[in-house]
Amino acid sequence: MANFIDYYKTLGIDKSADAKAIKKAFRKLARKYHPDVNPGDKVAERKFKEINEANEVLSDPEKRKKYDKYGKDWEHAEAYERAGGRAGGNPFGGGGYTYTSGGAGGADFSDFFSQMFGGAGGGASFGGRQRRTSFKGQDIEASLTVNFTDILEDNKQVITVGDKQLRVTIPAGVDDGQTLRLRGQGSPGQGGGPAGDLYITFRVTTPPEYDRKGADLYKTQDVPLATMVLGGKVMVQTPTGAVNVPIPELSQNGKRIRLKGKGLPKYKASGSGDLYLDLLAQLPTSLTNEQRELFKKLK
Template identity: 50%
Template sequence: MDYKDYYKALGVDKNATADQIKKAYRKLARQYHPDVNPNDPEAERKFQEVNEANEVLSDPEKRSKYDQLGADWQRYQQAGAGGGQSAGGGFDWSQYAQGGGFGGGGEDPFGGADFSDFFGNIFGGMGGGRAGGTRARAGQDYQAELLLTLAEAYQGGPRTITVSGKNLRLTVKPGVEDGQTIRLRNQGGPGLNGGPAGSLYLTFRIEPDPRYTRTGNDLTQEVPVSVYKAVLGGEQVVETLSGNVKIKIKPETQNDTRLRLRGKGFPVYDQPGQFGDLYLRLSLSLPQQLTDQEKDLFQQLAALRNEL
């Protein structure tokens, strides 16, 4: 029976922390998940491989036993034996095997879980099993994405998504960011042998809005202002995500002037009542299709200021 390198499967160092192992597993599980790679046997194999590696390396007791097995296996290879030897080829597996030795006819320790014989014989009896060598195991974690407009991310509210043929209703909190992932417990695959259901990791995707640029919880919006209002001053109504706002334009306002509206930006996620700021960038809008009279007036103005 071949030795399996679980660290290599997750792409982490043997001294990796629990957090590094968790991050590596989540990344690979998303990459090779069957929902992302339908009808792809190689992706399915990789998905099972990273799940098995995570099952061992995320459990301190299993990881300790696995590390000891790896050290003994390495010493056996360095002594001159060929790598990947099966039981009986010179390496004493018996001290690691659960229930006495290795064999192809043993019962699946997870009652149908897609883990290897290597895993089943080494770890099948760990964790408090039921009769027959089975034990409770959490279901698979699912990955899904939810597309929102910027206005929907601003408002939040109820949404319904379909994951693996199941409709799931949830409430989106205001202020979610593009790429933000939340965990919904017990919304993944069903557990085995009475184990809990897996989790659903839901990633939000926010569609770009041509009116706004978002930076954290702050928004920037371009507001066109007529040259007359910029010169003489006045009031102007601006449409924001929270409703219309009336702003004052000071006389002789220059192009690209920035105004700050406190609390008119994006809601702060999971902090009700707190908002970022809205920055207005005033851009001068020049008149077009001038009449002869209007051109004459501009010429008079230019002459008064010696601009001709």
């Protein structure tokens, strides 16, 4: 009896796993068993091929549907159905065979397809031609640290991944921890399979005076005490330059002023966020005699 390959078991996931869980499990195992990490290790090489094969099937909704029905011989499903096969019947017009998904007393789909197509294994034979199994290359994960000023507009940088250099566009307004996928820029495929993808996670260094929430920025702004009381203007630094901001008379600590459009660019959208200033009275650290007398009168 042919060995049944359980792709779910290969990836260590449940049959109810969604696409996200499948992807996560595959990437974890691919990193562990990749030939570059285990040079000359035949066991690791075999495991790597198995998890690639499992991922290729389970990550594709149509292939996964056929696999769930026919097992590892899902690739022959159409030929089987054209031959008239169905559970409990003989596709060749005779009687007697019972095809099940496994279990005592009946041949599984793997047995049936081995008889019908001459075996599967490393490649099924169709009319004397050997089908070569191909595997997608491993995905690569990398991080890229960028300065606050690098995300004020689309910015191009050259990065080195492995032994190749790539010109990467840093999108305006990209957030810290955000990941960008570059198709086909991962490790080469095997057996003619496609290359993997490159996932770049951005690390954006935000100046300590700002708190960032998406495209909006928040900042505590010191204002001289006299300006808080009498009103006036203060010079405020924004990401795009300094601006004069009017301060209303008798402003209280914690009063918030919104500077529309003075935040960061919105990621893959038009316009910019806002800059919010939380006012804080700046108390004097020393007084002249005249100032002291004025404060006494005020008291």
